[in-house]
Amino acid sequence: MKSFFTITIAAINNGLLLAQTTTPATDEFNLKGYIETAIIIFAVLLAIGSWFVLSFATDKEKEKKFYCAILFSLNWIKNKISGLAPLEKENELMMKENYDGIKELNNSIPPWFNILFYGTVIFAIIYMFDFHVLKTSPLQEDEFKTEVSTANYEKELLIKSGKLLTEATVIQLKDVGALSSGKETFISKCSVCHGRLGEGLVGPNLTDNYWIHGNSIQNVFKVIRVGVPAKGMISWESQLSPQQIQEVASYVISLQGTNPPNGKKPEGQEIKSGSDSLKVTI
Template sequence: MKDFNRKKLTTTSKKTGLILGLLLISSGGAFAQSTLSETASSDFFLWLILCLEILLISIGLVLIFVVLRVNTILFQEETPEGEPVEEKSIFEILSEKLTGAVPIEKEDDVLTDHEYDGIRELDNNLPPWWVGMFYVTIVFSFLYVGYYHFFGGTLQEEAYENEMAEAKVEVEAYLAQMSDLVDETNVETLTDASAISSGKTIFQEKCIACHGAEGQGGIGPNLTDNYWIHGGGIKDVFKTVKYGVAEKGMIPWEAQLSPAQIQEVSSYILSIVGTNPPNAKEPQGDLYQPEGEESADAATGDTGNSSI
């Protein structure tokens, strides 16, 4: 009866120490998790919370060790008189407590009657570290469900949408930065509807006074034909818009338009080539024929109109 009570008290003290220590550790982790998101903008509070987390974990580990050590001292087995008491190191004690392994000389106490092909089964307890982790997962599950489903935590779907929105803003900022690096040496014709629409808006605000609302020409040359005074490629048009033509009265637009805007209006100008609006101005400049393409004017004999 005495041995039974001792064993029961020993088991109770072990479980009490483990549960108290693990609850302290898990509560410290939950506290740090919920607080870090609120204090991430402050380095001082971030380091303070991390230090508090480490302190709570350390206290939990020390508490577990103290309870196990006291348990070993109070309930160590009695040895027959005359036999030396075997002293164990702290590491040996911790190993025994964490694994819960039964010494080989005491395996008969946990031997079952299950036998197969000469192999007998031992009725060992689950390792305390495994049981402790199981308790931690239970505590963590309650904290996780409570935080994310009842106290305003961001769920995965919402977090994904927020991250995608942030990524979209970053991509747009990056593309805007890259578009401002374009110049007459690397510019390319834009064909997407949004860019053409932006270029049309710029054209209507800056260019119709000289080139007409439909690009048919006025003070300036017609922009809808295949004849160009300063070249009809995207790089030529970009350069003309950017630096202007002082002797013809066209101002440089580089001080008022960004490189991306100049690219957009230049692409719009090329998109209206061949529209043949009414009252178009007479041809000016030279016929422009893109490389690898046969000019429609050359095939039909049409002299077309003029351009910048």
């Protein structure tokens, strides 16, 4: 059984050697990977097959012959690819020159080298026709432009979907349309706690210059999005889209200084509009 493992390892080694010598250095279509995998699968199948055959063979002589046949065929393939002359013919190939006792064999150029060399020439021709003559594949610059325009398109989609609208990117809206839809949201969702005019009920007065969490669009957006659950201000993230939060936040900011009747007494610190120095933690 020991010899069985030796041959298995020899087979795998031979396989890997073949993989290294036959494939060019390019990773086109991951050819090298495919060949390596195929050879490893072949070696494993061979090992399983030999084990199967040998488990029926009782004759020691037969077993030996079997191993020899496998080794012989693997060596034959290896020699074909490396182009080396068999050992017994080395004498004929010996060159006359003798440099300080170093002798050379006049071996021909190994086939794997020629394959590699002609392979690069063929590759270059195909490449030239593909990229420069027929222009079927895009050059680096065109590829870059396509990628940039795809990325821009995806970015636009993301902005439209509201996924990019966060405290980091939000801006205060001032157009009438946005403010009136902000007002609608405010009346239906927020007025129960902040009053119809933002004068404050359970929640603080949103019309004065006093703020607990700041009055910049970033801070207001965030307080509406995540809420302050411990103090009774719920998170609106699951009920309002980022655009709706942006609109209602812009509307809240526009309420400053409107001074409605029955205003709740100020809470928080005084912050003039546009001078919010409270940091937003994003």
